[in-house]
Amino acid sequence: xxxxxLTEDDVRxxxxxxxxxxxxxxxxxxxxxxxxxxxxxxxxxxxxxQGVPPTGHTTDAHSVMRDDEEMAALDRxxxxxxxxxxxxxxxxxxxxxx
Amino acid sequence: MTETLxxxxxxxxxxxxxxxxxxxxxxxxxxxxxxxxxxxxxxxxVFLTVLDENQIVAQADAxxxxxxxxxxxxxxxxxxxxxxxxxxxxxxTTAASKILDGYxxxxxxxxxxRLKKAGxxxxxKGNLDEFAMGSSNENSAFGAVINPWGNNRVxxxxxxxxxxxxxAGEAAIALGSDTGGSIRQPASLCGVVGFKPTYGTxxxxxxxxxxxxxxxxxxxxxxxxxCADTANAISGRDPFDSTSLELDLDFxxxxxxxxxxxxxGVPREYLVEGIEPGVRSAFDASIAVLESLGAxxxxxxxxxxxHALAVYYIIAPSEASANLSRFDGVKYGMSVDGxxxxxxxIEATRGDGFGPExxxxxxxxxxALSAGYYDAYYKKAQQVRTLIRREFQDSFQKFxxxxxxxxxxxxxxxxxxxxxxxxxxxxxxxxxxxxxxxxPGISVPCGLSEGLPVGLQIVAPxxxxxxxxxxxxxxxxxxxxxxxxPEL
Numbered sequence: 001x002x003x004x005x006l007t008e009d010d011v012r013x014x015x016x017x018x019x020x021x022x023x024x025x026x027x028x029x030x031x032x033x034x035x036x037x038x039x040x041x042x043x044x045x046x047x048x049x050q051g052v053p054p055t056g057h058t059t060d061a062h063s064v065m066r067d068d069e070e071m072a073a074l075d076r077x078x079x080x081x082x083x084x085x086x087x088x089x090x091x092x093x094x095x096x097x098x
Numbered sequence: 099m100t101e102t103l104x105x106x107x108x109x110x111x112x113x114x115x116x117x118x119x120x121x122x123x124x125x126x127x128x129x130x131x132x133x134x135x136x137x138x139x140x141x142x143x144v145f146l147t148v149l150d151e152n153q154i155v156a157q158a159d160a161x162x163x164x165x166x167x168x169x170x171x172x173x174x175x176x177x178x179x180x181x182x183x184x185x186x187x188x189x190x191t192t193a194a195s196k197i198l199d200g201y202x203x204x205x206x207x208x209x210x211x212r213l214k215k216a217g218x219x220x221x222x223k224g225n226l227d228e229f230a231m232g233s234s235n236e237n238s239a240f241g242a243v244i245n246p247w248g249n250n251r252v253x254x255x256x257x258x259x260x261x262x263x264x265x266a267g268e269a270a271i272a273l274g275s276d277t278g279g280s281i282r283q284p285a286s287l288c289g290v291v292g293f294k295p296t297y298g299t300x301x302x303x304x305x306x307x308x309x310x311x312x313x314x315x316x317x318x319x320x321x322x323x324x325c326a327d328t329a330n331a332i333s334g335r336d337p338f339d340s341t342s343l344e345l346d347l348d349f350x351x352x353x354x355x356x357x358x359x360x361x362x363g364v365p366r367e368y369l370v371e372g373i374e375p376g377v378r379s380a381f382d383a384s385i386a387v388l389e390s391l392g393a394x395x396x397x398x399x400x401x402x403x404x405h406a407l408a409v410y411y412i413i414a415p416s417e418a419s420a421n422l423s424r425f426d427g428v429k430y431g432m433s434v435d436g437x438x439x440x441x442x443x444i445e446a447t448r449g450d451g452f453g454p455e456x457x458x459x460x461x462x463x464x465x466a467l468s469a470g471y472y473d474a475y476y477k478k479a480q481q482v483r484t485l486i487r488r489e490f491q492d493s494f495q496k497f498x499x500x501x502x503x504x505x506x507x508x509x510x511x512x513x514x515x516x517x518x519x520x521x522x523x524x525x526x527x528x529x530x531x532x533x534x535x536x537x538p539g540i541s542v543p544c545g546l547s548e549g550l551p552v553g554l555q556i557v558a559p560x561x562x563x564x565x566x567x568x569x570x571x572x573x574x575x576x577x578x579x580x581x582x583x584p585e586l
Contacts, residue, residue, distance in 0.1 A: 018464040021449030030461060033519055041408045044478050054480030055487060057311050058536025059298045064340045078204040084433035093428055094443040
């Protein structure tokens with residue numbers, strides 16, 4: 001494992017990937033806290049996991065298929081009522097392509 | 099029967115007995131709870147939303163009608179609090195986050211709809227750590243819950259409101275969720291019983307997702323039997339949750355069986371670092387009780403326990419970073435207006451709407467899943483998760499159950515651990531391995547240390563829920579702790 005110590009640029013990069021705006025003060029706090037937390041994770045490197053299958057789900061559930069049956073959907077008005085900005089029957093968003 | 103305590107401190111089974119004998123009605127009981135909430139919630143700060151009196155009375159009257167018609171079941175007329183990360187149709191659901199401010203789900207979580215069908219009374223929604231991320235309830239965007247056992251003490255988390263409500267007599271039973279100990283640890287710190295069933299036994303539909311491979315809904319109650327009754331009502335296959343298991347388990351089935359001859363292991367890794375002497379001595383005394391009931395209690399070792407915390411704090415934030423990507427200020431909740439484009443609008447909304455701990459976990463998870471680090475963190479953690487599961491499986495070849503303290507400490511002081519996130523993470527060191535392996539676990543009160551409750555945790559193999567409940571019940575009946583916090 002590489003050095004876990006993050007730079008402020010690392011934190012800004014991760015925040016960008018996570019679509020999370022953080023200010024300069026938060027960047028420094030997060031850099032120090034995340035570096036400390038990541039340092040504790042390094043103990044895992046001691047364990048030999050060669051050939052060990054990863055566990056995603058403890059019930060060993062595999063992809064499941066169901067019949068494509070018609071059923072009642074949520075009420076449109078009630079559902080739209082939660083959207084911060086609507087326009088008639090539509091949810092309004094800021095421009096995606098400029 | 100607990101004659102000396104107000105009716106808001108009775109167990110659900112005691113309430114049910116009074117309904118059936120005509121000594122009490124669901125309506126009177128519901129109103130007594132409402133009165134109790136009005137009296138003590140300013141001290142505990144448990145409820146984020148209390149339903150209107152007429153909504154509560156309507157549910158209670160329907161329950162009384164079911165009782166009169168002979169259609170009642172164990173949940174009929176029982177006053178519930180629902181943790182506020184569990185969706186309730188038409189009732190504001192916030193997950194204690196600013197980002198969900200104003201959100202009113204147009205549907206019930208399956209666990210809630212099953213309770214309603216059984217005639218339970220929903221009183222309102224319980225405070226929690228934002229998105230269930232925390233061990234003290236201090237991460238709520240709406241202010242911390244205060245442990246009824248001490249003015250300056252945390253109730254634990256993340257289901258802190260749920261546990262404090264049951265301890266303070268504000269609800270008979272609460273539905274919580276447990277991703278790394280969020281039912282059991284607060285139950286321990288508040289002196290009540292908290293049960294996390296095997297992963298997959300209770301539908302997660304309508305539970306606001308945190309770590310999908312770890313999350314499980316379960317009850318917090320005053321007695322083990324009440325927990326078992328609740329599990330019966332809410333469990334079972336649900337077509338809306340593809341990970342819910344197809345099974346028909348009666349969680350109460352083993353309650354009255356004795357535990358003579360049962361083999362119980364005590365893994366020594368849980369008894370070392372950071373455990374308070376008072377917790378240790380209460381735990382040791384509980385071993386003596388189990389032995390007096392005929393159980394064979396033996397020390398054992400689960401060496402991988404020491405790695406569970408790292409595995410959890412990689413996997414849970416990774417899953418959370420994906421699950422919480424849905425909060426974008428477009429479909430529901432708050433939204434920051436006035437940004438030039440969608441990307442900026444989403445970033446601003448998330449930056450403003452999420453609290454510090456949620457941001458921390460989103461960043462950890464995003465980092466662990468990002469190119470170049472995936473193998474070293476996420477994949478490695480999933481592989482160690484397999485090793486931890488195997489270690490438990492091997493141990494259950496020898497033991498029917500394992501026991502350990504639920505929390506290494508009693509309720510700590512408000513503000514004591516907020517400066518160092520990793521210190522806070524250590525609060526869950528005894529409960530996390532159970533979620534990693536998908537096992538059932540229950541915390542049952544086992545005494546006081548410095549005037550604050552201590553919890554005994556019992557862990558059984560996957561789908562061994564009835565065994566965990568059986569041992570917890572036998573212990574509870576024999577030890578007979580009647581822990582009630584000082585009057586508020």
